[in-house]
Amino acid sequence: MLDANLTQQLKAYMVNIREPIELVASLGDDAKSRELGELLNEIAALSDKVSVVAGSDKRVPSFLIRRTGTDIGVRFAGIPLGHEFTSLVLALLQVGGHPSREAQDLLEQVRNLDGDFAFETYFSLSCQNCPDVVQALNLMAVLNPRISHTAIDGGLFKDEVDSRKVMAVPTVFLNGEPFGQGRMELGGIVAKLDSGAEAKAAEKIKAKDPFEVLVIGGGPAGAASAIYAARKGIRTGVVAERFGGQVLDTMGIENFISVSHTEGPKLAAQLEQHVKDYDVDIMNLQRAEKLIPAKFEGGLHEVVLANGASLKSKTIILSTGARWRQMGVPGEDEYRNKGVAYCPHCDGPLFKGKRVAVIGGGNSGVEAAIDLAGIVAHVTLIEYDSDLRADAVLQRKLASLPNVKIITSALTTRVDGDGEKVSGLVYKDRNTGIEHDVALEGIFVQIGLVPNTEWLKDSIALSNRGEIEIDARGETSQPGIFAAGDATTVPYKQIVIAMGAGSTAALSAFDYLIRLPEPVAEAA
Template sequence: MLDANLKKQLDTYLQNIVKPIEISVSIDDSPKGQELNELAVEIAEMSSKIDLVSADDKRSPSMAIGPSGQPPRVRFAGIPMGHEFTSLVLALLQAGGHPSKADPALLEQIRNLEGEFHFETYISLSCQNCPDVVQALNLMATLNPNITHVMIDGALFQDEVDERQVMAVPSVYLNGEHFGQGRMTLADIVNKVDSGASKRKAAELNEKAPYDVLIVGGGPAAASAAIYAARKGIRTGIVAERFGGQVLDTVGIENFISVPYTEGPKLVANLEQHVKEYDVDLITEQTAQQISTGDYVEIALKSGATLLSRAVILATGARWREMNVPGEQEYRGKGVAYCPHCDGPLFKGKRVAVIGGGNSGIEAAIDLAGIVEHVTVLEFADTLRADEVLQRKARSMRNIDIIKSAQTTEVRGDGKKVVGLTYKDRATEELKQVDVAGIFVQIGLIPNTEWLKDSELNLTRFGEIEIDARGATNIPGVFAAGDVTTVPFKQIIVAMGAGSTASLAAFDHLIRTADPAEAGKQAANA
């Protein structure tokens, strides 16, 4: 089950188990049941602190993990391999008493949660967003006896997926009711169940002293800007909804210079580790709502808090562009998806459509073709924009059809899920229909600048922040970097360079302007 290299790595991790644990296995006669049993036996044989016991569970095959002598509160329904193998390793370590590296205050908040919380998370083993959610909920269940969590492989428990109409992962249920969907951090989940957390956090943020440089956003441009600013020895902060931005949703990265191949979550983890090596105040789970200027640049947050800084770097990035057609929002997560790697396995054996004929769209079609029955690609233009090598690959696959000059006009559904789409043939103006169970939208990016529309910042008609060669905007002390700006190429490495440029320009601005705090002291002493 586990190859020699994986066993060696696992053996090293299992040395960190402090107290005995039990793996409870519920298996059936299926090949997957035997595969899970083999995995559990191999793990148990690697440590004297692990006991293997049989159990009956409503979902088989499944395995539960917990301290010996206690009912297990963490369960994996399915085989936790692929992206979820790390979740399995962490569950073993945490059940065995190995401490978490999460924020101590957040861990204490979890221990103090009152009430019964029974979480279920539907995942796919190819989803790079799912492990963060699974690991967060597993940790909560380990820390608080009133919390349980089960990870459910949607591809293995298809009947449940169909019954609950799960069409996007990760999809989380709490006490039988839908709780959330998509990537969520540990803090996101805890703050959602702890109703008073938002007010407490806002009060804490309002007490923070002004920064020299405050970066709004958490992607590569923001990380680069923060590192360059902190290295100057000035007070630096990052405020963002999540650290990593869009890169967290990127699977393969093959053009990051000096690194032949990496994956988005891995790159983000490295970026975060690098940022934390410096004295950077990293604030997440906060959304910027308004920018204004006075003695300081003020960033008002949706939580009610306001942060002050002498200079601000806006690096809020971009997000997937939506079709903006009837039915898209109604069936979002019910057949309308934006991540083929995450949600593709949920459509195994079904017919799907991909909207967009650029590199992202054709890559998505190729990936999906190995899972689903058939893929229909719809491209608005009369030619595809994808690289020729991708086009050749797509055309060679028998279950991919490509329709050009096709304008999607409607997502059709039955009230619960997607059943198809309508498009207009732009050459003939004829409306046509395609019956599909899933629609994967891959039509480019839109900058995250809605919150800036009423500000004094100059934006292009596409919503991008206008900057000069130094990353400066039209407002003194306000800089911008990355995909949110007019930079012509939206690439990770370009964003990093832009972040460092904006940071250096912000520092130059600081040394040429008076500190409002010092000016105030001088005025008071005059």
């Protein structure tokens, strides 16, 4: 099951196992059970602290990683390779007594959670968002004896997925009831369970002294800004709704100069670690809701957060990024994660053998259609313009696929469903005005991005597309407030461009600070 490279990596990690663990295998006579049995025996052969024992669970194939002689453990239903291989490695280490690197106060919160929590997470092996959720819940189960977690490969347990109406991954159930969908980090999960967590976080933030540079956003632009500011030796803070931003939703990255290939979650983790190498105050899982510019040059700007706390700083760098653009048609919101999806890599495997549509004929849309064509029964690509906008090489590949239909000059007007899941869509032919029905089970929307700037519309100048207007130095319409990345008017929304823009904004903020006159008291 494991190639030589993965075997060597795993062996190196497993020297960190401190306590004996058992791999309790629930296997049948099917091919997947044989594969899982082979994998577990290969793992056990790498450490004298690991053994394989027979078990019995309702899900076959599955296995429990259990600390010998205890109830501490986590369960995987399926074969956790692909994106979940890291989850498997961490589970082995943490059940085996290796400490987590998460913040100690957060770990203590998990240990102190009061209640019985049985979590189940449905994932797909191609989902880059799933490992964060699986790893967070696994860690919680290791830390707190009243928490359990089973990670389930949705592609392997299709009947279960269908019966529970799981149409997007990751999907989490708590005590048999829906708990959440999409990427979630440990802090966010704990906050949902601990009713006092938000108030505690707000009080902690309120007590902070003013910053010299406060970065809003934790994507590539925000990370670069924070690093460049901190290297100047000035007091730097970062507020991020989720550190990594849109990069977390990106699968393969092959145009990041000097790195021939990486993946979004991996790059996001590297960005965060690089920022943590410096003295930067990172406030993750915090959403900014209001910007109050200083009343005079050299005064303090204020950022109000969703939890009611506020932060002040001499300069601000706005790097709030962008999000997937929605179609804005009836039925889209109603059937979001019930057939309407935005990540083909994550959710594609759940539509195996079904009919889907891809909305958008740019590179993202055509790439999504090509990927999905290898999984689903049929793909209908719908493009508003008269021609596809994707690169020629992608269009040629798409045209060669027998189970793809391309419709141009089409406007999607409605998403239909049966109350529980998508059943089709309606589009209007822009040449004739005639509407057409398309019967299908899934719709993947790939029509570009929207800047996350709605909260700024009364504070700084925005373009007619909602982008923050900046000059070549990253300066906005307000002195002392700078911006960088996909939320701005900079052309070409690319990771490498965002990083450069973030560096520019930080250098400009530092230049602004050193040229300020002597401090004066804030006006009443």
